[in-house]
Amino acid sequence: MANFEIVAREDFSDVTYLLEVRHPLMAKAAKPGQFVIVMLHEHGERIPLTIADYDVDKGTITLVIQAVGKTTREMQDACKVGTSLYALVGPMGVPSTIGHARKVVCVGGGLGVAPVYPQARAYKESGAYVIGVVGFRNKDLVFWDDKFRACCDEFIICSDDGSVGIKGLVTLGLEQAIQRHRDIDEVVAIGPMIMMKGCADTTRPYGIKTMVSLNPLMVDGTGMCGGCRVKVGDKVKFACVDGPDFDGHKVDFLDMMTRLRRYSKEERMALDHWNEDKACRMQKAAEAAVNAAMGTESAAKPANESAKKPAAKRARPAKA
């Protein structure tokens, strides 16, 4: 199953990390705005992740992930260079329309900086004047600012605590950009739901077209279950095949935010279950390490199983 091999990894902070996965066909097919669905292992769930970048020459796609729940944390532990994902399917969704807009603002909030980057780059390549607005909670969480800056004519960075750039939310940066340029054709905003809602609210009075990339819960990602349905205007749309990009002024964000919470209890259960399981595995590994140190024969056994290796590695410093 070495189909979807992880060829590079970078850790931006203790909760965000980047994976570069080998998939030459997808690297060729992917376009800005599209996403993939990933399964870590056979017992895993299918989670949607935006394609943050792709490299046709290397035959890889790049995913930027935030460890927020069971699957993303497990991936953070397990996805080392050389390991493989069990399933990876895509590119999914309708590619973003890189239209004829001559002046655009690309807004990325937190992890959303990654998926909005290929759009900013595509706009730049199409000859548009690109204003980048990115926001992070604090300085330590900043990533890809150089990369982003390189494809922008203007770049505004915001942080909640003012540790970098201007102090405040990205909506403040967006407001500044609008004040400076009254001829903005389009705004693209990607990030947490509340941030995209904020951006749509900011641009609404000015009547600037604002595209957002929605991230509802998904199962198959091919339009056959409707788990990702969202209200856009007076219509029900499936984000996986009709989106994920929609007109931010028409999206019913409150409805979406409610629907995002529908499995919160189960999500906590899954995380607790995994944490307990991990603690148990770590204890076993620690015992094995002790046995190994004492030279008993049974010690070699658990270390053979590759799945237990990461746990064993962590166990050692914990004991020291």
Add this chain to the structure above:
Amino acid sequence: MAKKKTIRTIPQERTPMPEQAPAIRAKNFEEVACGYHPDDALRESERCLVCPDQPCVSGCPVGINIPGFIQKINAKDLRGAYDILTQTSLLPAICGRVCPQENQCEGVCTVGESLEAVAIGRLERFVGDTAIREGWANIPYIEKNGFKVGVVGSGPAGMACAADMAKAGCEVTVFEAFHQAGGVLKYGIPDFRLPNTVIDAEIANLIKLGVKFECNTLVGRLFTLEQMISEMGFDAVFVGVGAGYPTTLGIPGDSLNGVLSANELLTRCNLMRARDFPNFDTPQPIGKRVAVVGAGNTAMDATRVSVRLGAEKVYCVYRRSQKEAPARAEELHHATEEGVEFHWLTHPIAILNDGEGKVRGMRCVRMELGEPDESGRRRPVPVPGSEFDFEVDMVVYAIGTNANPIMGQTSGLRLNKWGYIDTDETLATSLAGVFAGGDIVTGAATVIEAMGAGRRAAKSMKAYLGLRDDDAPYDAGADTLFGIDSGERAFVRLKTA
């Protein structure tokens, strides 16, 4: 046949199939119907009169030699029965379970005119299961013809088409978007009706035929149909991607938490194993009181899955009466036995919010049947002033699907006004070399109809590629397999030179 059988001399009653008791099976996902014991099969095979006009054969969408295989069972030659079945039916263990036989072969059985029809489906299943248990496979000698055929979608239509094209000597690759092959057989039909082990066994047979399965491949997005023909070297492509895209009623409260499509519920439970959460990562909490809207087979699967996931009360709500319910009689019966409560002539008009975005109930209206509509079914009309509230905390829509838009978005295929793929009577699409069949052409239908379409498309593809049609009936002699004898194989046209 030595002595002449008559309607009087055969066993008068259909041999029952052992089943798990309702109270037990409602708590597990094991198969409900346990299948015939060899003695049962033998007894049931006695009931076939081997009548000369064989109405059953024409009642079968793929024209299985039904009296032939039943006579082999009767002669205790199960391998022989399997050989006859595999001449036409590629997936007997599946079809024997999921075909609506009462409307097909068994519906026209001569015995059925005065007694209960011969249990053809149960016998087919018996042979299919025996073959899986014994590891039988009829792998014909296949002369490669150099043609490359792509099949998009690994559901029943795709599997049937792939098998026929592989037997004809083509190099077949099946592309599946999910991480496991099988389509609706895997994600939709629950294990208690069709165990995944049976599907995997049948897929393993296709792999033995030389069919390649490529999962995690979303055709249309990863590459297009046009690219398959122009760049990837496929000589012909079959599109059997199913309908998907479930519909909602479009009533207030549709988007509340706790409202989901039957497809989502079934996919989470069957394919993603949410029933084993948290050992499997996909969750699917079940409501205390679940209402399933619709009364087709998908609705029955959804009600019965809800029962097994532990719902205290499961209702089936349908706007027409039981007589019009599209589900198989057997499914309705099984659901009733398992405690599902049916509310006929009832239609939801709103889903009620508990104030936190979750379902707390459903507002329904009583219906009565009016004049027949174009389809000949009497149209349900609401009874004024009959609104009432129904306390539920989960609503599952099983009211049908629309065409999945991916193929239309990404290729030049001509679609009809409902978004389904437009084909001619040979199942050829508007793109040269591309054929389509199953739900993506006809809208949601049955497994066997999809298989029939897959085979019909295969026949057209063979004609398109200039291959000899091997569907003509052959006597299964000693050295013929799948109806192709060694002399005939030489006629298979070579692609190059």
